[in-house]
Amino acid sequence: MSLSTDVNATITSLRHEVCALHAELTRYQLVIWTAGNVSARVPDRDLMVIKPSGVSYDDLTPENMVLCDLHGRVLEGEHAPSSDTDAQAYVYRQMPHVGGVVHTHSTYATAWASRGEAIPCALTMQADEFGGEIPVGPFALIGDDSIGRGIVETLTASRSAAVLMKQHGVFTIGKDARSAVKAAVMCEDVARTVHIARQLGEPIRIEPTDVDSLFDRYQNVYGQKDNR
DSSP: OOOOHHHHHHHHHHHHHHHHHHHHHHHTTOOOTTOOEEEEEETTTTEEEEOBTTOOGGGOOGGGSEEEETTSOEEEOSSOBOTTHHHHHHHHHHOTTOOEEEEEOOHHHHHHHHHTOOBOOOSHHHHHHHSSOBOEEOOOOBTBSHHHHHHHHHHHTOSOSEEEETTTEEEEEESSHHHHHHHHHHHHHHHHHHHHHHHHSOOOOOOHHHHHHHHHHHHHTSSSTTOO
16 A cells, blocks of 8 residues: 555554554453454544454554455455454544544443443543443444444443443543543443442432533643543
């Protein structure tokens, strides 16, 4: 595939970034064995970089990240891409603001997904990060873009950067791959805390107007500019 020097440099940088971000999934215990993945859109190109399928996290390198187009076709790479490639490619096609997608089977969030139950917004941190409840997407089989369709359908109607795909696991989106990884980490933390709260009684939901206020402040005021 013939690409300009600048585009090749960007792809090389994304290979390193995507590879390194997989270590965050294991560090926060969001994945086991070879499950889960991180992908990143190549800016201004209909291309994405994604984890190879079935390769151990210890064996991931920038060089074995796979370059695909946004229909899941492999353009560069010696390995088959993740089994979630078609789904994530669909997300990138339909949601042009998304620069990164992450998939995990993190324990607590996936437990909510197994029940087909959204996580109610009972924590200020959840209001900050997700703007309300973390929604549930429809059940879909792996192998084509069906999961991607469910992700887009669900997240288009929500401010959340995370969706619990029913009886499957977690998908998160972000402006870039790092943001999507952060959302996956935060989703699991929220899922765990609200689950524990339910063992003590029904969590108290935050009023919608307060959720709006918290979300607006966190997204637009909190932290350093462009480095939240």
